[in-house]
Amino acid sequence: MRITVLGSAAGGGFPQWNCNCRNCAGVRSGTVRAKPRTQSSIFIRPDEGEDGVLFNASPDILEQIRARPELQPARSIRDTAIAGVVLMDGQVDHATGLFMLRERGTPLPLWCTDPVAEDLSTGNPILRVLAHYCGVQRQAIPLDGTRFEIAGLSLQALPLSSKPAPYSPRREAPIPGDNIGLLIRDGRSTVFYAPGLGEITPPVFDAMAGADLVLVDGTFWTDDEMPRLGLSAKTARDIGHLPQSGPGGMIEWMGRLPARTRRLLIHINNTNPILDEDSAERATLARAGIEVCEDGLRINT
Template identity: 40%
Template sequence: MTTGLRFLVLGSAAGGGLPQWNCNCANCAAARDTSSGLLLQTQSSLAVSLDGETWAIFNASPDIRQQIQQTPHLHPKGLRHSPIRSVVVTNADVDHIGGLLTLREKQGFDLFCTATIGGVIDANPIFGVLDPAIVRRHAIRLDETFFPLEGLEARIFAVPGKVALFLEGDTPDLGLEGEQTIGIEFLVGGRRAYYIPGCASLPDWLCGRLHGADLVFFDGTVFADDEMIRAGTGHKTGRRMGHMPIMGDEKGPGSLHSLSGLEIGRMIYVHINNTNPIWRDGPERKAVTAAGFEIGHDGMEIGLA
């Protein structure tokens, strides 16, 4: 019996999680200190259900074993069983497909992805551990309806992005709109929700699509475009990595400004990098919450009746 859309944030952090294994930035150091109050966060993933019994997973994080273990809803109910009915992949980044290797234990589920993302999976023979006799692959097309769970109507749509890091050439196209980076639209009982963990920009057409939505999970990778450079943890900007910064600058507006006028019911940042200052109390976090936005965290649950 349908009870309404139910969302569980399995992982709220970007690739590497919080703390990242080789990083001792201020956030990572605090996350290792149990007295700091900053909790560990796993890599990007979302679980969705209509009845609380069967679930669809959106992005298979490398942390998926830990995420399942800390989420009783996803525990097996029999000797060999899983309430996970399907997995949907929004891009071919390692933090979104690496967990498929954990789901290799001869347990059946439906795997939904675009033909482009499926081609990346097929090109790496290690993913052959997913027995095609029991892991049923479905190629989904942009703007066509599919059902990751019975009764759960969803559509995928292209969002600005780029190919996965391990597929980049010397000069990757940072404004691609196609099957390599997608957003998910959920439609149940007149309610609209969106999951967009990776997005390079918010053009007018995308703002129009999100306008008036009941719920949006959006890419919160970096607060400032040059955040990683200033932190000394990397040499790439957020935009170079294919992620729109939360705060705008002379190069363009940030997602906080672009999304603020769209009359969205609840706006939640996910896929948050370990360097992002919104993880901790401070002016950046206050700017986000003062605008009515929420900061996702592992175990966060949201329901739409």
């Protein structure tokens, strides 16, 4: 399959518009060697064909489409290579880009879980608003391990331990389906994708270990990253993200994967020191064989 990383940052992008942390101020001034990033989303096509699947629709989707010609094959007066959209959760940085796809001439094919559909019809009623434009052809993502097909790709969802969006009534009492990971197959290779991941349970680790490539939560370096900077009282785990460093962190878990597994981090917060390409934290990842996604990265599996 052919994967294009459209956006690799967490909510707010990098640099974040109102942030003057070391990373954001440094990338603006040129004193930190780092690449700007839009909010996380990927596009996957099978080896044959131009059409593929958009995983998450970030608020930056129009910029991402303009930057990646494979999403606009120009076969007709109005065209798109996006055969369907899959939402991993209902977060603002993963769902509000749906508004920007409203000019479709036919209902937008959309796959999401029932809890996400509920949140996007009530607390943040995107689906109801789109009904006044192109409309949505919504398909429910099964949570029992049943595979489903989109545009030549086979998908299988795993419920994850994380948090729903702040506007969800279940914010502090998540249920299965608020957040998912996906095993994505094309008959030749398998990818595990989970941009929001608060805990690696045995089924999640089994899915990661069986994949050729894992593309997972890279939001924070430490659990106390935001409180330490004075930006929030909540830790990484409080808001549903497993930090990379420390006991039980993402680096430790990735170190247990088979040697053949390619390991990448996505959904990277603007405060995370791994964005600085000269940082000790970035060097730690390199020694561990872990890559940091950037916008425009293309991967063939």
